[in-house]
Amino acid sequence: MTQITFKQGWRQLISGLADLRLAIILLLSIALFSISGTIIEQGQSVSFYQNNYPEDPAILGFLSWKVILTLGLDHVYTTWWFVTLLVVFGSSLTACSFTRQLPTLKSARRWQYYKRPSQFEKLALSTELSYLTLDQLIPELKQHRYKIFQEGNQLYARKGIMGRIGPIVVHISMLIILVGAIWGAFTGFMAQEMVATGETFQVKNIFEAGKLSKAQIPQDWQVRVNDFWIDYTQEGEIDQFYSDLSVVDLKGNELKQETIHVNQPLRYDGVTFYQTDWGIAAVTVQINNSPIFRLPMAKLNQEGEGNLWGTWVPIKPDLSQGVSLLTRDLKGTLLVYDTAGKLTGVVRPGMGIEVEGITLKVQKLIGSTGLQIKADPGIPIVYTGFGLLMVGVVMSYVSHSQIWALKVDNSLYLGGKTNRAQVGFEQEFLAILTALEKQQPQLVTSSSEKG
Structure with a gap:
């Protein structure tokens, strides 16, 4: 009884x-929370969320920093519920494949001959x-690329079995994409670094990392x-900024060297370095x-009015006095202010x-490059899934x-059916009938179409 x-x-x-x-419902939920992970900044500090998502007034009346941290909306893609x-x-998807798609495929592969003329009325x-024979029909079917099975006076022909396999391939590809997404969420990481020219760094400033990302x-x-x-x-506007990097x-000892710019990253050992920002270091x-x-x-801090960097240059050995240098970019023009704060x-x-x-002489401005660093071992799996998905959709x-x-x-007696493209x-079907009728032009052919 228990087993039953x-x-x-x-x-x-x-x-x-x-x-x-x-x-x-599940697909819509995944899409909704994925959108929230795109809108809400991921992996930031508590103070960041406190400043940008205050409790009073809360965004949309409910979205505050406490809600974000409690629900894990600051790291959506690695939360237990996502x-x-x-x-x-x-x-x-797996249950649907085994209970619906595979039986449909098996049904398509299982066929039986029609043994009674009355069976054709259901098509x-x-x-x-x-006065036509199966031997006259077979060449016409082969010309239209049908696979033919014959037993005595009975014949069955089919084509396009791939169309039945396609939905199964789509389901398999979506499963592969899900596996890749989960694997990437748990084993990948993201980091940001601002590094001055001439400096060497290791990836340390990690702001988002999966529980199994240490190996990456x-x-x-x-x-x-x-x-x-x-x-x-x-016109003086920034066209492109470049970083010459060496691994x-x-x-x-140099392992790899490459000059990167926006949309042209450096990739090494599964880690990708993107050019995202710049600054003036010294x-x-x-x-x-x-x-x-x-x-x-x-x-x-210019409060959104452009970039501005500054420094203070001591002009006394005891550091009691100094002048200020300000600049907006790496073009090389610096503004000099005296000890009273007046432009000199x-x-x-x-x-x-x-x-x-x-006499104050400026030798050189030293720029710094802003890099976004990312490792996602799930990407090859996801790409494989998407490639298979496109194949499955076509099939x-x-x-x-x-x-x-x-x-x-x-x-x-001749009849047929299809699962789509009924008009085609x-x-x-009519082309096959026309070709058969031409073989016996003196005979009268009666036909009926239904549906």
């Missing part, structure tokens, strides 16, 4: 998972031809920024005949300027057409 109850419960579970309505949605959706297209984070190699520069248009081992200056020294430049003039790299009784559009024939006395199948 278990089997009934199992069948009910499989039947529920295979329900199309459940699959649609992964559960993917697993249940995958289970639904969408049927006809009766006089580089440990035995690092990246050196050889150079960074910007190309400007004739080096821990001893400094400036080298000289006061009178002093040694050349390097000063860091900080980005100033402008200076360019390689030039000097008199200020507060000293699904192939019509599965079937034709039966029966020779009884002087009559040849009717034209093909």
Whole structure:
């Protein structure tokens, strides 16, 4: 009794998972939460969400930083509930494949001959031809690429079985995509680095990482920024910015070198480096005949009114006085302000300027490159799934057409059906009839079409 109850419960579970309505609800839920993960910034600090999603007033009346952190909307794709949605959706696809698609394919592969003329009356297209044989029909069917099975006076022909396999391929491809997405969410990571020209760094500033991503984070190699520069248009706007990067081992030996720019990343050992931002890291200056020294430049808050970097240059040994340097880009023009905060003039790299009784010479502006670093081992799996999905969709559009024939006395009964492209199948069926009638032009052919 217990075994029967278990089997009934199992069948009910499989039947529920295979329900199309459940699959649609799951798919819409996955799409909705995926959109939320695109809109809400992922992997940021608590202070970021507190500043951008306050409790009063909450966005849309309910979306505050507490709601985001409680529901895990700051890392949607690795939350237990989102992964559960993917697993249940995958289970639904699997159940549907085994309970519906595979039986449909088996049914299409299982065929039987029509042994009675009355059976042809149930077909969408049927006809009766006089004084024609199966031997005359077979060449016409072969010309239309039908696979033919014959036993005595009975004949069955089909083509387009691929159309029945297509939906199964679509389901398999979607399962592969789900596996790739889950694998990537748990084993991938994303990081950001702002690195000055000439510096070498290891990936450290990780803001989003899966629970199994440790193996993907580089440990035995690092990246050196050889150079960074910007190309400007004739109007002075930024055209493109470039970073010359080298992958080096821990001893400094170069493993790979490449110049990257937007949409042209560096890829190495499963990790991709994208050019996303830039800045000004430092400036080298000289006061009178002093040694050349390097000063860091900080980005100033302009409240959305463009970029501005600045630094303070001490002009007294005790650091009691200094002048300020400001610049907006790497073109090389710097504004010089005296100790009172008044604009003294402008200076360019390689030039000097008199200020507060000293000669201030700017040697060089040092740029910094902003890199987004990403590793996602699930991408090859996802791409494979999408490729298979496209193949499956194309296969699904192939019509599965079937034709039966029966020779009884002087009559040849002929009929057929298809699962799609009904008009095309009717034209093909009529073309076969026309070709057969031409073989016996003196005979009168009676035919009937239904549906």
